[in-house]
Amino acid sequence: xxxxxxxxxxxxxxxxxxxxxxxxxxxxxxxxxxxxxxxxxxxxxxxxxxxxxxxxxxxxxxxxxxxxxxxxxxxxxxxxxxxxxx
Numbered sequence: 001x002x003x004x005x006x007x008x009x010x011x012x013x014x015x016x017x018x019x020x021x022x023x024x025x026x027x028x029x030x031x032x033x034x035x036x037x038x039x040x041x042x043x044x045x046x047x048x049x050x051x052x053x054x055x056x057x058x059x060x061x062x063x064x065x066x067x068x069x070x071x072x073x074x075x076x077x078x079x080x081x082x083x084x085x086x
Contacts, residue, residue, distance in 0.1 A: 004069070005034045006076035009051050013085040017048055019057035025050065031083065032056070033076035035069055042066040044075040 009030045016024035017031075028051040036043040046062040049055055064075060 004072060005032060006073055007032045008076070008080045010080060010083065011085045012083055017083050018060040019048065020060050021057045025057065027051075029083070031059070031076070031079055033072060033079060035066075035072060036063070039065075042069045042071070044072055046076070046079055 007030060009028065012026050012029050016026040017029060018024055025048065029048050030051050031046060031048045033044055033046045036045045042065070044062075044064050044066055046059040047056045048059055049057065059079070062079060066072065066075065
């Protein structure tokens, strides 16, 4: 069974989203949150891409350890609220 993934397309707030690979991205962006299947305990990771683009970028400092995999949706919602334009 594939791991659960949460995805949201949003317009990014001023300041953009810092990524490890290309720096700040802005505009219409898709954020995706999933579990790191290589971690020994639940760990959420997040990446983003320009809406409809092929290349994904890791969101800088977004990975978090979770108490349980069920917390992934809350992790994702927190990112959406942080980066979404008002």
